[in-house]
Amino acid sequence: MRVHFIAIGGSAMHNLAIALHQKGYQITGSDDTIHDPSKSRLEAKGLLPESFGWFPDKINKDLDAIILGMHAKIDNPELIKAQELGLKIYSYPEFLYEQSKHKTRVVIGGSHGKTTITSMILHVLNYHDKEVDYMVGAQLDGFETMVHLTEENDFIVLEGDEYLSSPIDRRPKFHLYKPNIALLSGIAWDHINVFPTFENYIEQFQIFTDSLVNGGIMVYSEEDENVKKVVENSTNSIKRYPYSLPEHFIENGITYLNTVEGDLPLDVFGDHNLQNIAGAKWICQHMGVDEEDFYEAIMSFKGASKRLEKIAENDSTIIFKDFAHSPSKVKATTTAVKDQYRNKKLIACLELHTYSSLNADFLSEYKNTLNKADEAIVFYSPHAVKIKELDEVTEKQIADSFQREDLVIFINPIQFKEYLFKKNLKDSVLLLMSSGNYGGLDFEEVKKMVDS
Template sequence: MKVHFISIGGSVMHQLAIALHKKGYQVTGTDDEIFEPAASNLKQHGLLPVTIGWDPGKITADLDAVILGMHAKSDNPELLKAIDLKLKIYSFPEYIYHESQQKKRVVVGGSHGKTTTTSMIMHVLKHTRQQFDYLVGAKVEGFDQSVDITNAPVIVCEGDEYPASAIERKPKFHFLFPHVAILTGIAWDHINVFSTFEFYLEQFIIFINKIEVGGLLIYNESDPVLNKLVTEHSRADIRYQPYSIPSHKITAGATTVTLEGVSGGLKVFGNHNLLNLHAAFYACKELGLTAQDFVQAIGSFTGAAKRLELLSSSKDAAVYRDFAHAPSKVKATIEAVKEQFPDRKLIGVLELHTYSSLNEAFMKEYNGALEPADQAVVFYSKHALAIKRLPDLPETAVQEGFNKSGLLVFTDAALLKEWLLSANYHNSNLLLMSSGNYNGMDVVALAQEIIQKTDTDN
């Protein structure tokens, strides 16, 4: 097989290129910019382009496949030549399916919890020494890459609803055709892609209809929107497995879960993680594992990167980082920390970074999202607004939208850092929520400084 990547430097694209290279394929690729760690990873495997930029000369008639990344535009010269030569052009998810037609496909969809649920399944399968391929949207402990394609009989995929490529605007998860599908919940938070909630819902209906005949849909019955959608669009030719929060108990900040009479301790916590875990259990059960297998394996799962990740802690304080940015995710994450540590003060800091979250009209969707926090802070950068070519977001609109008493709003990262370092963290948890980086702030170093200062003060 001879494969060329247009936009090989993408965070997942370059890892697929490496996976295919390891499989023995002849791989080439180009891009107009390649950042770390992609550049070093590609160089290590001899796949880093000699020159940066597009090169139509690399598009030849003997290519078996051209894989088009999201970064490439519809007028890309390599893409235009590939079209002219009538080559097979795939978006990333289309190619994953192309490589997985003979595999049992497990696909995790939903507005939230996809990465964690996918990671949990991967962790358990690896722990029980199963052979499988995977595609996941974050770094998972124990896995060198976020995508792997071999000759394994099973593939586990995180399937998101964003467009597949510049020329294929349909959502990625419409191309994966699962035998085992998971839907974690539905919360509209991509207004820049899906203009109405009804249009957003339609994507999940299509996904359900893509499940292979005889397949299984595992769905969160505690989500009223999802439950209604599944009920109204049921299929007679697939099976259904509803799930909710499993039986569990919290003792001294530690959670124990019970599945089919088997109990075990967890390193992760929160109702949203328990929901993810329950979905992952049913997927693993469908793949032949027992409750005993699952509970024993999941006990060592520490979470995907930036998902309630503990950055630093002391005897009476801790700093967590989470990818939460959409209203439903923010609320679930804050509630998780508050429930796990009810006697500690919770300081919740949210960065508005996405197109939706920086949109003044979207602010009302955050009403009550920060309510469980004892002290709530919202940060957004004027620089982020400028990059996304969005109009100014007035602080008053943020205050009104969140409707949280005592809410602090910062637009200057230096002032936010100053405030964070001056706060009192005695018997407290600090929760940093963002899909960005607080305008370049090193939150890992900040967390360590905060905990050191807290230890010194005590």
């Protein structure tokens, strides 16, 4: 099968390209720019385009399928050529469904936790040598790619993103998978550029719940009122399995899970991660892993890449880097770190980087999210606001939104860096939360702060 990728350099797209290449498909692709790690990984497989740009000559009737990435625009010359030739054009999730429609599809959804829960499930299955197909949004230890597709595996585990499928398909990705087994971890308003109201955002999860196949299984957090309402009010003929925060305790900086197998030490911490474990356990049990085997495996789970990742540590200082950017994630992460390290000073830094977080109308959602930090710092780049074509955000708007009088705000990356590197981190935890890089912060330099 010959498949061409328009915008092959994306995190998800290049992983799918590699997965199909390993399956024996003939893969070509284009992009206007490709950065590492996508670039070097494509190059290693012989899939890197010879030159960057869009080349309509690459599109011909011999192609069996076009896969269109979100990075492409609707006036992309390769897309226009494919449409003129009447070629079959798939979005990323559409093609994944085509690859898995004869399998048992397990889809993990929710505003937060979906990458971690998917990673937990795959870690447990891998620990017990259970082969499954998968698509996850982070690189995992022990897994070569973020996408794995075969003809023979019975199950596929999919991270169910609610963002749009492609420039020409405005449906949320997770609407297209039609799960046999699903999970919803929580609903907290996000992607306001696509879902302008909270009611509109919730509706996407209602549609997802109703998209489960007849008789399917929905595992859901009963502690999230929005999730509980969506799942329990659905008229879809599905089986419902609620989960909640499991019993646990913290001792000497280690979180222990109370189980029938005894008190189990974990490598992850925080109420959100403990809830993630509870949800992952239900999913694994529905996939044939018993409780005892689940607990044995989960003790060695160290977390998903970029999710509360410990990047440096000495006897008195710990530095974490986390992908958190939405209000619910920021609050959960900040709370988790403070609860785990009660005897240390918590310095929490948040970069406002996404479309939602830089939108003046959305900023109020961040109220009290950094309250658990002993010192709270917010960085944002006016340049990023301009790129996203948003109205300028003022320091006063940020200060008013977070409702914290001692909030430190930076708009200049150099000044932020100077401030950060002058900090005395003795007996402290430094938490850096962002989906960006604070205007060019070198995290290798940050790691060295524990040596000073």
